[in-house]
Amino acid sequence: MLKRLILLIVLVSIFAVEAKSKTDSALFSNESLPKTIYANEEHLLLAEELKSFLEEAIKSEVEIIKGISDRDKPGIYLISEPKIFENSAYYYAFKSTYNTIKLIGRGNKELEYALFSFLEELGLRMYQPYEVFYPNIGAINFPKNSVKFYKPSFNYRALFYPASYDELFRRWHKLDWHLEDFGIWGHTFDKLISPQKFFESHPEFFAFYEGSRRYESLCMTNNKGFQVSSLSLKNILKTTPDSRFYSISQNDDLVYCECLRCESLNKKYGSPSGSLYFFLNRHAKIHPKNEFVTLAYLHTSDPPKGIFPQKNVTTLYCPIEMNRGMAINSDPRSELFRARIKNWKAFNPNLFLWDYTVQFTHYLSPFPNIHTYQDNLKFYEEHGVLGLFLQGYADVPGDFVELRQYLLSKLLWNNSLDMDLLTKEFLEYFYGPAHDYVWEYLKLLKEAQEESNRFLDIYSGPVQKTNDFLSPFWMDQFDKIISKAENAVENIHPFYERVDKIRLGLEYVYFEQAKYYGKERFGMFKWIENEWKVPESLTSRVKNFVSKCEELGIYEFGEGGFTPQQYYKNWISLANNGIVDHLGIGIEGHWLTEPAAEYNPKGFSGLVDGIYGSEDFNIGWTGWYGDDAVLIFHTKKKNIQFVEFSFLNNQRHWIFPAKSVLIEGFQDGKWTLIQREILPEVEEDFEIKSQKIQVTSENLNKFEILKIVVENQKSVPEWRKRTGKRPLLMIDEIVFR
Known part of the structure; x- marks a missing residue:
């Protein structure tokens, strides 16, 4: 007891700061590393595990001896001694002499931590689940005549990523589950x-x-x-x-x-x-x-x-x-x-x-x-x-x-x-000859985000970022650097496939933004053979993208989002049904009530651009929080017989169809009621869908100007009522025929 207490006092006084150690210049090499593991019965499984890793690392047989009676024999010792760590924040320690290495934990779990830290000290790594990286045999070393204490930055350390499902990855990195x-x-x-x-x-x-x-x-x-x-x-x-x-x-x-x-x-x-x-x-x-x-x-x-x-x-x-x-x-x-x-x-x-x-x-x-x-x-x-x-x-x-x-x-x-050192080490291992380009890509992403200095939301996406770090300018820069990465590892397995996964992310952004841009320069629709349609080559890219995602196990594209097949189906639906030709395309007009800034991507023209929106309310929809949508259209007595509206129902996001639609015409200095349609009462329905209505009247073509008032719900319905929440009215393309 006294001996342990004295040891603790001496060690703590000398090594008060974690990861500070006193060593001489001598190192154990792969040849001089002790080839015997001493462990008591309760630690024999750990000893077997250590033996397996060491034999693979040093290409030499390692012996296990059960029981620890003499701690001075040449060897590696697995020791659990809680009393050494009493009143201390440290979890485990390494102590070495000229011929011994002692891994000392304050308990069995901490001794396991020590084992994997020891392997890391030797140069072994677990960069990803199911795969241990072994260094070149000549690079293996460990300091002699040293003492080093370890404690974590956090007492509880849980990670919710794919690797966390692998028990060995969790144990290696000392993760909780x-x-x-x-x-x-x-x-x-x-x-x-x-x-x-x-x-x-x-x-x-x-x-x-x-x-x-x-x-x-x-x-x-x-x-x-x-x-x-x-x-x-x-x-x-x-x-x-x-x-x-x-x-x-x-x-x-x-x-x-x-x-x-x-x-x-x-x-x-x-x-x-x-x-x-x-x-x-x-x-x-x-x-x-x-x-x-x-x-x-x-x-x-x-x-x-x-x-x-x-x-x-x-x-x-x-x-x-x-x-x-x-x-x-x-x-x-x-x-x-x-x-x-x-x-x-x-x-x-x-x-x-x-x-x-x-x-x-x-x-x-x-x-x-x-x-x-x-x-x-x-x-x-x-x-x-x-x-x-x-x-x-x-x-x-x-x-x-x-x-x-x-x-x-x-x-x-x-x-x-050192975060940069960790990152570069990982990139070199994971991306091989392309690692420098991937590093440059990550730096470019950071630069683009910092230049925009826009709020980065965990519930945002490619469409919301078209004017900052995912703008056409930055997307072009990203494309160039990843093309260099692809060229660097062409036909080199598995590095090409890993770089190709980065490419998948850029492809995803391109497809999402192509939906948003519509008929514009970067849009999915091109003027081909006197009509707007999606090039077959672009749809083939989407199909190839979906297949690769399925191969990689990317079974959904967001929390509760599309599966790959649903994504492809949605793309085909937009390609086949997204274009609508009508008398109102590009018609002049303005709104009397401004939509919400975050749901006004294209201004007034977005209501009459000849493109239906997607199921994602960020693409093709214009939204009003709490207010009615009051819209003015200069129809100039066009031969309009009906007006078609599409309203989004996405009640999880407090989006509800309209309450009513009213159309008035302007003539002789006054507004005249043409038609009012009252929609069915909103019911509890969490399915995401579009609700279409047509307002028909023989008088629509008798006026130079039409005013359309789309009445929002007065309040959030009972089943979705939350303090401070207002109903969001989302309107798609307004079709004049």
């Missing part, structure tokens, strides 16, 4: 009290919101409802006794309870999170030996005041609205998020953060945020965030997924690594 660590994960209110089972018979268990009971959330103060949730939680605890955490968190929605008792708590504690922590603390007190996690998300993004979490409660803050194009520490637009992180840490020392590291609407589209990873993680670490859940593409191999998951895996453990 939320799907195993949590007995109940994420948004869980509906798992604690099932709406299907209880809403009809006990609506009082659920949130009173905007004047009625809603199944999307729970009442935080109903005692009988709490008892039901408590029973559900007990059953979960019973069936998952080995789980580290249990999430008690709001559903993925804006609804929260506004009943008298909940509202009283929220006013008292200054935030809707007040009643949440009241509810959460009741559960935490009943189960003091279990660890609970709750999301700080949407309406609970700000901490309450005057109430404090139980010690077994962890806050998981989710800064979903944050700009991803600039690091949080330097972006003026992220001041709110910086303040929230500080406030949450002051409220609850047990602070985790759920960060969003990719674009969720368009997995393949370039998303220049990799340069922000390290600075963001440094800010989190410096401000006391203890754990991170970094959400990526889940199991979809999206844009630069291989690089993203590798870099984040490394930075989660040690956020002080």
Whole structure:
């Protein structure tokens, strides 16, 4: 005991900073590296694993000896000694002499961490799942007569990328796995009290919101409802006794309870999170030996005041609205998020953060945020965030997924690594002779984003970025550099295929923007044989793109988005049905009520350009938030017999068809009513679809000017009503015949 205590005091005093070590110039080489592994019985499986990696690396047999009686014999020792690390933040250490190497962990898990760090010190790498990189045998070395202590940048390190599904990749990079660590994960209110089972018979268990009971959330103060949730939680605890955490968190929605008792708590504690922590603390007190996690998300993004979490409660803050194009520490637009992180840490020392590291609407589209990873993680670490859940593409191999998951895996453990060095090392391994061009491409993406300095949203896409980092100018630059990369690895497997995946991302942008540009220079429609149509060569490119995506396992193009085959089907539908010829194409006019800036891509002409929009409301649609659309058309007594309208129904995004359409004509200095059509009442329907109506009148051709008033819904329908949300009216091509 005394010997260990003295050792700890001496080592900590000498090696107070992680990764600082005192060594002489002597190194173990592949030849002098000890060829014997000493391990007690509980570590024999680790010893076997180490033996396998070492034999492949040094091309020599390695012996395992069970039991450790003498620690001075030449060899590699696997040792678990918790007492060395008492009152210390360190997880494991390496200690070497002239003929021994000791891997010492404070526990079995930490010893496993030490094993994989030791392999990395020897030059082995796991850049991607299922594949270990071994260095040239002459490059293998390890310092003699040295001591080195290790601790992570974050205590909890979870990554949600394709590589995370591979157990060896997780173990190698010392990653946690939320799907195993949590007995109940994420948004869980509906798992604690099932709406299907209880809403009809006990609506009082659920949130009173905007004047009625809603199944999307729970009442935080109903005692009988709490008892039901408590029973559900007990059953979960019973069936998952080995789980580290249990999430008690709001559903993925804006609804929260506004009943008298909940509202009283929220006013008292200054935030809707007040009643949440009241509810959460009741559960935490009943189960003091279990660890609970709750999301700080949407309406609970700000901490309450005057109430404090139980010690077994962890806050998981989710800064979903944050700009991803600039690091949080330097972006003026992220001041709110910086303040929230500080406030949450002051409220609850047990602070985790759920960060969003990719674009969720368009997995393949370039998303220049990799340069922000390290600075963001440094800010989190410096401000006391203890754990991170970094959400990526889940199991979809999206844009630069291989690089993203590798870099984040490394930075989660040690956020002080040289990011450029890590990136270049990976690119050289993964892209071979093309690595310099890929590096230049990444720098170009960063330059384009920084030059525009536009907000980079995880729910944006290629169409929204046509005027900044995905403009025709930048797309041309990207095309040139990736062409050089392709030429550098032509016919060299697997490097060509890997560069070709980058090309797929640029192709995806081109196709999406081609839909948007329509008949313009970069549009999908060309004037061929006296008509607008899509060149066969372009459709062939789309078909080839889809086939490659399927081969790569890219089974959807966004969160809940098109599958490759659906994407191709949508393209064919647009190609065959997107052009509409009518009397109003290019007609002069203006609007009296301005549409929303973000849904006004082409100005007034976008309503009469002869092209139907796609299912994506960013392509071909013009939108009004809350207001009616009041439009003026100079029809000049054209022989118009009816007007056709298309309205989008996408209720998930608060987009609803119109309430009515009114058409007036201007004559003799006054407006005359021509026709009014009242549309059917909106019903709950989450299918994305276009609703067409025709307004017919024999008087449409009698006026020089027509005024069209498209009446928006007065408010969001009951089933989608959320505080602050307004109905969005989306209008496609207005067809005059």
